[in-house]
Amino acid sequence: MFAAGALALLVTLALAITRAIAGPTVFDRVLAGNSVGTVAMLLLAVIGFLTSRPEFLDLALIYGLLNALGTIAVLKFFRVGDLGDPGQEDA
Amino acid sequence: MIPVADVVSWVCLLAGGAFAIIGALGLVRMPSLFTRIHAASVIDTLGAGLILLGLVVQAGFTLIAVKLAVLALLIVFTTPVATHALAKAAMARGVDPLQTQGDPSKR
Numbered sequence: 001m002f003a004a005g006a007l008a009l010l011v012t013l014a015l016a017i018t019r020a021i022a023g024p025t026v027f028d029r030v031l032a033g034n035s036v037g038t039v040a041m042l043l044l045a046v047i048g049f050l051t052s053r054p055e056f057l058d059l060a061l062i063y064g065l066l067n068a069l070g071t072i073a074v075l076k077f078f079r080v081g082d083l084g085d086p087g088q089e090d091a
Numbered sequence: 092m093i094p095v096a097d098v099v100s101w102v103c104l105l106a107g108g109a110f111a112i113i114g115a116l117g118l119v120r121m122p123s124l125f126t127r128i129h130a131a132s133v134i135d136t137l138g139a140g141l142i143l144l145g146l147v148v149q150a151g152f153t154l155i156a157v158k159l160a161v162l163a164l165l166i167v168f169t170t171p172v173a174t175h176a177l178a179k180a181a182m183a184r185g186v187d188p189l190q191t192q193g194d195p196s197k198r
Contacts, residue, residue, distance in 0.1 A: 001101040005142060008108025012134065015115035019127070027124055027181040034173050035118060035131050038166065039111065042142050045162065046104075049146055057158040064162060068169035072176055079180035 002050040009043045026078055037067030100148035107141030114138055124181055125188050135170040
């Protein structure tokens with residue numbers, strides 16, 4: 001059953017990467033990247049159970065934290081144009 | 092005789108995988124950016140929630156279950172923030188929410 005869950009997550013990953021490649025705007029790509037991050041977290045957890053090594057959950061936690069921070073940083077970059085110029089207060 | 096916990100976790104895992112695929116199909120098939128955001132949220136709510144629930148049922152009352160709960164909490168808190176920032180950034184950069192009514196080449 002873990003294999004079936006992992007397979008479903010791999011299909012999800014492939015579809016999200018399809019949107020990341022095809023997406024017309026940069027925000028489509030960021031959205032697909034965020035979904036890829038979430039699915040990668042779930043895939044790490046499921047593969048940890050599949051191989052009877054649930055230590056992979058620590059990697060999934062770190063990956064989730066990095067994914068959230070990275071998404072916010074990329075979005076701020078594409079919205080404002082830089083990452084925290086102190087002269088720009090109206091970001 | 093298959094234990095009840097196994098059946099529950101299998102059902103949760105399969106349903107979560109199905110919802111993840113449905114969300115990804117929406118991510119590919121939906122016509123404009125904001126509808127794609129709407130479709131992708133299925134992956135983060137029902138897909139991730141059901142898969143993590145199935146794994147928690149498999150883990151039982153251990154540290155692994157606590158880590159899975161922290162993972163679920165992380166998804167619950169960070170995904171809406173990222174989605175909100177994404178929609179707001181797209182609006183600020185001039186992505187038209189009604190772009191399906193206009194030029195078909197912009198879909």
